Amino acid sequence: MIMPEWLDVALRSILMIVGIFLLVRLLGKKQLSEMSFFEYITGITIGSIAGVLSLDRSVPVLYGFISIAIWVLIPLIFNLLMQKSKKVRDVVEGKATVFIKDGKILEENLKKEHYTTENLLYQLRKKDIFNIADVEFAVLETDGSLSVLKKKEKQPVTLKDMNLPTNPEKEPQTVIMDGKIIDEALKNSGLNRAWLKTELEKLGVAVENVFLGQVDSMGQLTVDLYADKITVPEPVEKPLLLATMKKCQADLELFALATKDQKAKEMYAKHAEKIEQLIQQVEPVLR
Amino acid sequence: MTVASQVKQCLASLKSVKAGLETFAEQSVDAGTKQTLQHAARDFDRIISDIKKRISELEKEEPQYKGF
Numbered sequence: 027m028i029m030p031e032w033l034d035v036a037l038r039s040i041l042m043i044v045g046i047f048l049l050v051r052l053l054g055k056k057q058l059s060e061m062s063f064f065e066y067i068t069g070i071t072i073g074s075i076a077g078v079l080s081l082d083r084s085v086p087v088l089y090g091f092i093s094i095a096i097w098v099l100i101p102l103i104f105n106l107l108m109q110k111s112k113k114v115r116d117v118v119e120g121k122a123t124v125f126i127k128d129g130k131i132l133e134e135n136l137k138k139e140h141y142t143t144e145n146l147l148y149q150l151r152k153k154d155i156f157n158i159a160d161v162e163f164a165v166l167e168t169d170g171s172l173s174v175l176k177k178k179e180k181q182p183v184t185l186k187d188m189n190l191p192t193n194p195e196k197e198p199q200t201v202i203m204d205g206k207i208i209d210e211a212l213k214n215s216g217l218n219r220a221w222l223k224t225e226l227e228k229l230g231v232a233v234e235n236v237f238l239g240q241v242d243s244m245g246q247l248t249v250d251l252y253a254d255k256i257t258v259p260e261p262v263e264k265p266l267l268l269a270t271m272k273k274c275q276a277d278l279e280l281f282a283l284a285t286k287d288q289k290a291k292e293m294y295a296k297h298a299e300k301i302e303q304l305i306q307q308v309e310p311v312l313r
Numbered sequence: 314m315t316v317a318s319q320v321k322q323c324l325a326s327l328k329s330v331k332a333g334l335e336t337f338a339e340q341s342v343d344a345g346t347k348q349t350l351q352h353a354a355r356d357f358d359r360i361i362s363d364i365k366k367r368i369s370e371l372e373k374e375e376p377q378y379k380g381f
Contacts, residue, residue, distance in 0.1 A: 196342055215342055245340025267333040270326050277323040284316065290367055297360045304353045308334070311346050 031083065038087065039080040045091075046076050049098055063169075064118055068101045119168045126164035129177070139166055150174065191310045195243055202239030202249065215241050222247070229258055244311070264312040268305070275301040317371040324364050331357040 029037075049072065072094055079090035107114045123135050125146060136146065147158075149172040155161060163175040185192050199211040201222060212218060225247045226233060239249040246261050275298050282294035331354050338350035 243342045244337060244346070245342075263333070264337070267330060267337070270330050270333070274323060274326050274330060277319070277326070281316075281320060281323070287370075290370070293363055293367065297363060300356060300360065304356055307349060308353050311341075311349055312337070 034083055035081060038083075041087070042076040042080040045094070046072070049094070052098065052102075063120075064104075065101065068097060072097050122168055123166045124163070125166055125172070126158075126161050126174075129159070129162055131158070135166075141166070146172075191307070198240045198242045200238065200240050201247075202233060202236045205234045205236055205252075207233060211241075215243075215245070217241065217245065231258065268309065268312050271301060271305050271308075275305065315375065317368060317375060320364065320368055320371060324361065324368065327357060327361050327364060331361065 075090060075094050075097065079085055079087065079094075104114070104118055108118055123139050124132060125135055125141070126132065131146070136143075150156075150158070150161065150164070153172070153174050155174060155176070160176050160180040161174055162177045165173050167173055199215045201208055201211045201215070201217070207219060207222065209219070212222060222233075222239075226236070226249075229247070229249060231249060231251060235251050235253065236249045237252050239247060241247050244264075246264070248261070249258055251258060278294045278298035278301065282291050282298060285291050285294065334350050334354040334357065338347050338354060341347050341350065
């Protein structure tokens, strides 16, 4: 059967696109985020085989498929073996190389990985480290990126360092997407459509105009509208509540000072102090 | 403004705080947060009852300003 050349190329290309699409599914998600050097090469090779196969009419399609099948199967087998044994992992993926330990650069390891001092400094600078004295530990990962642990005193302050109470925050739920209500997300946060309707009415917007709406674990709704010129009022409930608490506390202190009744004075002072404690307790939650 | 009316105003604020805390407690998904807020609301309840007692004392002293 004689086909026009262009039809042959078109058919081959379509075949390749479908084939590659299925193969990508087969190889899994891991490829995208943490490809090892080996997997990287595999991907490129499969891609170029597919490219040649779709354009070069002198190559029989069958040969191309055999080649691709081998390039897919062997990495898959390797993957299986790697999951089973650490030795195979070390051979295929290589080991991470320690570059800086206890704040000292290990020159031997740099040489082993063909890293120059400039390379190392460049990688550190990309991590916002300009002074080697700030580094406690650095390791070259198998994918070629550098992971750095800064010295304790150079690490950013955490709430724990400051002994501040934390507000355990759950992931926010996206309840409106492209103007449509996502019922599953609403259910996950224990809310319903009626609640969403009242919240939207409070903000003065209709569901159709909302591009994206999220609810945090405190039940606070944040929306982004299609019309970017309209500003949505910032949520005020939490800061307002905190402010009212502070006002009550100040009032009680004032009463304590004003009254001549000794018993009432004590009562006011006691409660003013109690409210101050409560403010400290709930402030992380309400911020 | 009399002292009694000032205290009454404060009582209203206290009640609003209590209601606000309870609302957030109801809405929060996290159990720890819920508990913190519920405890705070309960503490405010105690303060409110004390302030109410004080208001009735004040009203006895100045009966002409009774009521709201």
